[in-house]
Amino acid sequence: MKSQVKRMPNVRGEGERLRQEILDAATRILEETGREDALSLRGVAREVGISAPSVYRHFKDKGDLVSTVLDAAYRTLAVAMSKAGESAAAAGADPWARVRATVTAYRRFAIDKPRRYQLMFSLEYEPERRPSADHPIGTVLQAWTDTADAYLTEAAPGRRAEAQDLGIHLWTALHGQLVLWRTLPSPVAGSEDVLIELEESLLRRLLPTPETPSPTE
Amino acid sequence: MKSQVKRMPNVRGEGERLRQEILDAATRILEETGREDALSLRGVAREVGISAPSVYRHFKDKGDLVSTVLDAAYRTLAVAMSKAGESAAAAGADPWARVRATVTAYRRFAIDKPRRYQLMFSLEYEPERRPSADHPIGTVLQAWTDTADAYLTEAAPGRRAEAQDLGIHLWTALHGQLVLWRTLPSPVAGSEDVLIELEESLLRRLLPTPETPSPTE
DNA sequence: TTGTTAGACTAACAGCGTTAATCGATGAAT
DNA sequence: ATTCATCGATTAACGCTGTTAGTCTAACAA
Missing domain, CATH: 1.10.357.10 (Tetracycline Repressor, domain 2)
Incomplete structure (x- = not known):
């Protein structure tokens, strides 16, 4: 199995950085579309370079992400x-x-x-x-x-x-x-x-x- | 060669009535939820007793249905x-x-x-x-x-x-x-x-x- | 060295809008 | 009477979605 262009886990304690990246991406998408259902966790994840379920490490669910923004x-x-x-x-x-x-x-x-x-x-x-x-x-x-x-x-x-x-x-x-x-x-x-x-x-x-x-x- | 006279829309009776039933169900759901994404064509179809793609006979797409309501x-x-x-x-x-x-x-x-x-x-x-x-x-x-x-x-x-x-x-x-x-x-x-x-x-x-x-x- | 855990992953489920292909019945045209 | 088009509906399928479960890896603590 070849190494993909995967994102390596942040070193301990740097988890907050990813959280901010997710937040930034979500903010951008929401500001561009203005519709909550135009924001998809998969889309955010794609943009940040992680996989969708990883978002759940930082936000309870999609609504939580939107609320935070x-x-x-x-x-x-x-x-x-x-x-x-x-x-x-x-x-x-x-x-x-x-x-x-x-x-x-x-x-x-x-x-x-x-x-x-x-x-x-x-x-x-x-x-x-x-x-x-x-x-x-x-x-x-x-x-x-x-x-x-x-x-x-x-x-x-x-x-x-x-x-x-x-x-x-x-x-x-x-x-x-x-x-x-x-x-x-x-x-x-x-x-x-x-x-x-x-x-x-x-x-x-x-x-x-x-x-x-x-x-x- | 056929005469291009458009046949009157065959009022087989059911057509318009179903459209109204769809509209009523959609109206009810939208009034209850207030969110466009809480309305699903499949849900409307389920309620009316038809299958989802049948809605497209009467409305161009989901947005058309919502607009009509x-x-x-x-x-x-x-x-x-x-x-x-x-x-x-x-x-x-x-x-x-x-x-x-x-x-x-x-x-x-x-x-x-x-x-x-x-x-x-x-x-x-x-x-x-x-x-x-x-x-x-x-x-x-x-x-x-x-x-x-x-x-x-x-x-x-x-x-x-x-x-x-x-x-x-x-x-x-x-x-x-x-x-x-x-x-x-x-x-x-x-x-x-x-x-x-x-x-x-x-x-x-x-x-x-x-x-x-x-x-x- | 072992165990624990933070931080990510893949696989999978159920639901969605939408399209394509099809089917049965009706009513008109031949 | 037979053919044919079309209306009203169907099933199957594609690709997307949120979310859950389970797993792997690397870093740290004992």
């Missing part, structure tokens, strides 16, 4: 939002501009890799298995309520109690725009300009206006 | 919205109440069969194959712009030009609420009351207020 994506999104808001604040932007920076970061995340975004929010409906408080999607919610709170603190300190409500409003409405925007028939929507316009007009309606209104009216 | 769902939704709006109008409801009736119909549709709703709007992202103008999802958009137009006509006739914009705003924002509402971690959201409250506060912000404001403020 998505968990990272939620955290990436939350970090991108926080960073955008903070660096806008550091640059001395006014509250409105800071919200805009965060929203833009969110939109970029969704539009740059639309299939990833689609996958992130096409969670199965499981009435009894609602995501627990520590589900990584909670980090995204936290980023939104933080954004809303930062805005209200500066623009309307008397209404800080509404921060969580406002955060949810912003998130859900923008999410709906992003999801339906490319589903709408061509003539009525489709260009990113249309989307940004929608987004702007939405923010104007949802954000309590500070005493010194922004020039966009 | 979803097309019907879009139309059902659009009809439900129209009916709700019209019967509210017939009952002499004010413009605001008519919008509320339509929105409630939409929410019911989404909540009664959440998996069906999820499936309807988890369309694959195909940048080049944007739904054409005659895609049945357009009937839903039409229902929303109709609703917006009817409202503006009575409540703010001077702004009828915004009808389509307003319709899109309503749709996207409500859709986002419905989708994320059950995804949010348990303590912050989950009950239908919370959803309705969100919905109401959204409508208040999005709908131009008529001269005689509704009593909900």
